[in-house]
Amino acid sequence: MPGTPPTRFVFLGPEGTFAEQALNSIPAAERGSRTSARSVPEALESVRAGEADAALVPLENSIGGAIGVTLDELAEGEPLVITREVVLPVEFVLAARPGTTLPRIRGVAAHPQASNQCRGWLRAHLPDAVVVDVLSNGAAAAGAATGEYDAAICAPIGAGRHRLDVLADKIADHSDAVTRFALVSRPGPPPPPTGDDVTSLAIYIAHDRVGALLSVLMELAVRGVNMSRIESRPTGETLGRYVFFLDCAGHVADVRLGEALQGLRRVCADVRFLGSYPRHRLPGMGDRPIPAPPGLSDADYADAAAWLARLRTGDLT
Amino acid sequence: MPGTPPTRFVFLGPEGTFAEQALNSIPAAERGSRTSARSVPEALESVRAGEADAALVPLENSIGGAIGVTLDELAEGEPLVITREVVLPVEFVLAARPGTTLPRIRGVAAHPQASNQCRGWLRAHLPDAVVVDVLSNGAAAAGAATGEYDAAICAPIGAGRHRLDVLADKIADHSDAVTRFALVSRPGPPPPPTGDDVTSLAIYIAHDRVGALLSVLMELAVRGVNMSRIESRPTGETLGRYVFFLDCAGHVADVRLGEALQGLRRVCADVRFLGSYPRHRLPGMGDRPIPAPPGLSDADYADAAAWLARLRTGDLT
Amino acid sequence: MPGTPPTRFVFLGPEGTFAEQALNSIPAAERGSRTSARSVPEALESVRAGEADAALVPLENSIGGAIGVTLDELAEGEPLVITREVVLPVEFVLAARPGTTLPRIRGVAAHPQASNQCRGWLRAHLPDAVVVDVLSNGAAAAGAATGEYDAAICAPIGAGRHRLDVLADKIADHSDAVTRFALVSRPGPPPPPTGDDVTSLAIYIAHDRVGALLSVLMELAVRGVNMSRIESRPTGETLGRYVFFLDCAGHVADVRLGEALQGLRRVCADVRFLGSYPRHRLPGMGDRPIPAPPGLSDADYADAAAWLARLRTGDLT
């Protein structure tokens, strides 16, 4: 039911990956049921089907970029909305069965994106080890646990779950890498505005010309709406036809964001609302929320609306 | 009283000028009282003071440009609104007392703007006549009537009123010159939209930089509001501080013009609404009204507003 | 000859007006010949015909706005260029024949714009005097000198020239009113850049739509060119067809202004260059010149041009 807090959670599995770790940071999820899904489409499908109330899936990674499959799944099919974001520092560890020591490691299982992010460490500490590509961080940990591989690059939670020893932690080359996850539910009233919110949209523009995208940005700029992210994805029709994913600062309940949304609705071929939710700021990361520029606060809007209403009745005082 | 049709009219005199001729084209004025004023400020002051209900004053001339004093008077003091425009073809005649013939004309009285517009004709037909500057077209006709000057360049109505013979008509070099007049009243509900209306504004921008004016034009462009006129006038403070007079296509009651007005209210230092009124189109002059571009009709606005209202309640259907 | 300093000057007369006073502030004019012209067209025509080297004519007044006839004359006919501007504080005096005292003044001669600017003073000090409109400030002084009128509102120079006593000075309601004059010559190399220059243009846009003017402002904005003035004037064809007069900060020799000018040339129906010349700043009036924003200095342009030249040869260092 709309408004009812979710109790049945699904996350992108397997167990022991960052998605599970992100889910654990949500208080309601600790009390609810938690199921892993084999893929993002499967996780979102279970929400659409009503088998789960909310799915925790990755949206983007500061190293690897957007998670295309998540964007595509949100842009198509029955509407879903993001109700919460979780930004998680990505900490990779080198984990192995108890008793293993570095010099004895010959083969390391890793998801290609993970080994890519730890290239520097591997070159320095395991120059002779062979890296074997596997399909997830969780699979890497599982493979090390069964002895198929000598060691795994995985998330801390994966090491714990598979009872592996952590031989080295924080082995990623970029120590401040993060992954951003979204908690996705069936449509319902958005969480109340906090003053530091994000609104996510998928927009389709009639033509891929600079003029069309310029129109979109002008609709935002005229209302002073900042955009913290823009991603283009092919629509699957032909090259050169894109859907754009935007993250805008503000909440659908804000007057100026509302006016901008109406503008986008009018100038775009289609706009899909993907949710308004509180921005998750890690300590020390990112800017503070930007106050409304002069003339663009809710009060300014209210003043202008009242003035227009007076004009229309002939009251020019 | 607001809504009551005006019955007491004042016009920029003296009698026998184009302003009186323009006033005669307004049906209500034929039945009401008509008084001449010595200046635009005097005409408008009598409306402000409640001595007249409406003043007919010139706004701009297709040859001479804006009538600065009218703009200044509208921009300052107690608010007034334009409720109607009258576009009048400017036809100059050469008039003289009965019995006068062209070869005998030595001195021609004319307002400088009038003689300027008839330069070609004067050079061709009265190359040796001396043109004497006088302060209005009506004064020229009056001077010819008293015999002070041999002839006058004046409006047809001026010749008739002073019982002069028309020696030559349509003597202006630009045969399609027009003057645009405004009927100005105390504030009240604007006349209803006709689908082909003009909204006049005086806007003050914080700085005279290209960026500030660009912001104003963007507020209009984003709502597809066309601008048929822009005039800058100094504010009287110092050089480089301007008030801009805009004529926009549309009516204050139109949704998109209303949104644009609110935008101007928010980004400008000040906006003074000068009225919404039907466009007066002379046969064969000017373009037809331009239909709303895709996405900018009132229906498109209503659709977008309904969509936003649904989003805010969580209804994404 | 181009480059030769002008020696024969003409100014908008009659003698004793602000234009003569402005001309006197130009050192070269003190040594050259000085002739008055009866009108702006006459003054400019004498330059076009080679009878004078330079004409000093009014461009705009901080109270009355643009001097339309000057703009029109610059926009049409053989090209002329502004080589210098003079900004002159407008100080009106009440002048009368020696021996006249305030209480005896019944009739005051004044140009309508002058009496308009001194309304407050007149109401306070000569509430019963009749103001008689005359055609110039110089004519007012002349009329007082002949005894036709008891007194005149005129420029200080007019009082001196007609041997009138100044009964009151600085009688204008706005004490900081100024008039801006232009020194106009036949085309030749512009004066060298000073770092604080103005470039004047007359531009014709294909349509009077907001989009066309927006394009013009975008050409300027993209190059960071500020606009200190924009005036619209009818083209004399029909209402709603305008020529725009722009004053831009910068010199035609500046790289970024040059690029902007090329852009205007390409997007406008026509562009007429009216000169680049040093800005005349009165002490305490107006802002200091604004330095080029980041990325828009001549050095930034040179860097970008060199980079592009390298790219085109395949040098990506």
Added chain:
Amino acid sequence: MPGTPPTRFVFLGPEGTFAEQALNSIPAAERGSRTSARSVPEALESVRAGEADAALVPLENSIGGAIGVTLDELAEGEPLVITREVVLPVEFVLAARPGTTLPRIRGVAAHPQASNQCRGWLRAHLPDAVVVDVLSNGAAAAGAATGEYDAAICAPIGAGRHRLDVLADKIADHSDAVTRFALVSRPGPPPPPTGDDVTSLAIYIAHDRVGALLSVLMELAVRGVNMSRIESRPTGETLGRYVFFLDCAGHVADVRLGEALQGLRRVCADVRFLGSYPRHRLPGMGDRPIPAPPGLSDADYADAAAWLARLRTGDLT
């Protein structure tokens, strides 16, 4: 040596994938040596190191979107340039060892993106088969050849190379899916303009605000440069810091694209030129090249440049 046609080619392997098929469509590659690389970084590294002259790597897929690793590798490290693009229809086949029939297939090896694109076909024709994720299309074919899997979803070239029978062809759900490949070399003079070219760029903007991206688009729009693609990628620093990959219509040798590039160089934190090369148009796909809008042809630019040069010398004819 710059200008020398490449003779040593490397492509993203393993053998039997679409990249090899794309390389085969380049005449020069048929005569040169062809080596497969295990990853995009490895392929590009061999070009940077001088071990190969050109690398054929995937840029984007009409279903899956940008190939992030390729973009990242082009944006960082020693500069490389794209000299040619190849757009290849993506045709998936179901292949198996000779003698295999559909009813006997239990396990199908496929790269996750491939199986994702053939979901509809699999559901209809192999509803009970288990899909096993492998790391490339080539690996799928190889696995089917060794008997590890009953069948593979792979490229036609992969079936041939591993002597598999094609049990079904064109099994992708979107029959017009394509992949776009780039031929990448060390920097050198770009191929000559053809009138239908693409210029690829990586741009870094100072801030991720809507205003900054708007500035970029305005630099393009003012010069009438169309953008056929925009991708954002994280810079690896923190979330919300992006590099944008743009494909613009035109060639670095074009005047207007040159001016736009200079503008980007000035307003962006950094611009990396990734090459100008002929657009590859598949029959029936995509729009024809768009002629320069009015005022934006090379001839218009030349006219404006000549006009400016005249202005600067004082020649206003």
